[in-house]
Amino acid sequence: MSDILKISQEDIIYHIKISCQIPSLLEAIAARKVITETAEKVGITIEIAELQKSADNLRLANRLIKAEETWEWLQKHYLSLDNFEEIAHLNILSTKLAHHLFADKVEPFFYAHQVDYTSAVTYEVILDDEDLALEIFYALQEGEISFSEIARQYIQNPEIRRAGGYQGIRKRSDFRPEISALVFAANPPQIIKPIITPKGSHIIVVEEIIEPELNEQIREKILGDLFTNWLKEQVNKLEIIAKLENDINFSSPPVEILNKAS
Template sequence: MTTALQVSNCMLQEQEILLRLINYQMMPQLRRESIIDQAIAEIYCTEEELAIARQQFYEQNQMLEESKQQVWLKYHSMTQEFLETSFIPRLLKIEKFKHQQWNHTLESYFLKRKPELDSAIYSLIQVQDAEIAEELYFRIQENEQSFADVAREYSQGPEAQLNGIVGPIELGTMHPALTHLLSISQPGQLWLPTPIDNWILIVRLEQLLPAQLDIPMRQRLLHERFEAWIAEQMSEDSL
């Protein structure tokens, strides 16, 4: 018996399905999901856990109304039965797998990542002329003009529209030189003009916001560990 799949108005046979998966570059996704299925195969979920997972899924996807459920199901070519007996249980098993594998090491992982996860609010002026940067720096230092006024008038970046204020932004997402500057700053500390890439920056730390290992952060870090594991498994699978 051959396998066939109807997509829109096309009936695709088994060989055509395979060719399209390859042509649409979807084979890596298929490998990824197969690795996940193998990892979660033995995970058990209670009826209570499944009931909570279903309710959370409907709430998170704004599908509490039956009409919205039907729209979602049609878009994803899925039946209500498949959604509740296969799709949602799989999502729950994945979450349980993450907790089983990495929850006990999350505190140490958080501490390792914390320098990058801390956020900063800072004032910034960007110009391309070193002499202008020096002049602007001394105006601010001598209180001849406020940082906000100078930024609004002279900064050549988008921060000019916000009186020079940037953030909060995680330190790990910034240019390494800027990350270093802010990480060793005290609030209110004004730095001499600093060349970074093609710009001359005048920077003042306003506030450092330490990252907290709260529930959203735990979920984020568990997802990071999971994605790193998936990448490792796929790399080994391709050897």
């Protein structure tokens, strides 16, 4: 085999077919068409300054600081400068369409689902022995041992152990349901009685419950979710028909293959 491997367009399409990626690609293509056609219908336009900013954000997202880095990235992905501009254009078009459709729906959605955005600051140790977990829980309550001591002794992961079992700021959806119910019912700072799950016995310290505020980060997250859900609904309404060369005719499938499959 030579050092140079030449791959044709037919090879690429064939690989996409046999790796079963055609459906996801068709959905992505349909989504792009929905965005462009809807934006045109509602009269969304892109200014040169907006396109430039979108291109700058695209370079930043891919850590393309220098011109040669951008050129190498384009070559790696078989893109032209026009393709790069098209990507930037679609990005800003999607953003502006999302704001056009849902900017006024973000705040009502947030207050209707405010409980989902409440967060908790927790520390956690998971033990295999339920009796030991209960014994440690009572020792913690009596002040006979500190949580950091337990973390150093029972947490295997080095980074989590060094952080004293700190789990960060987590939303309700980040917890198992049986844990979430108790964590968000806690009165911080509070040590929760061991919770049994398939992972083991969880000893959790709830340090703080953070009530949500509609900041820019949450606003953009809600806007993005609303737009993504809308886009999926629009694509699902479409009957997508793709015409590929040498398409297989499924009107009379090989009987022996179907028999083996069944």
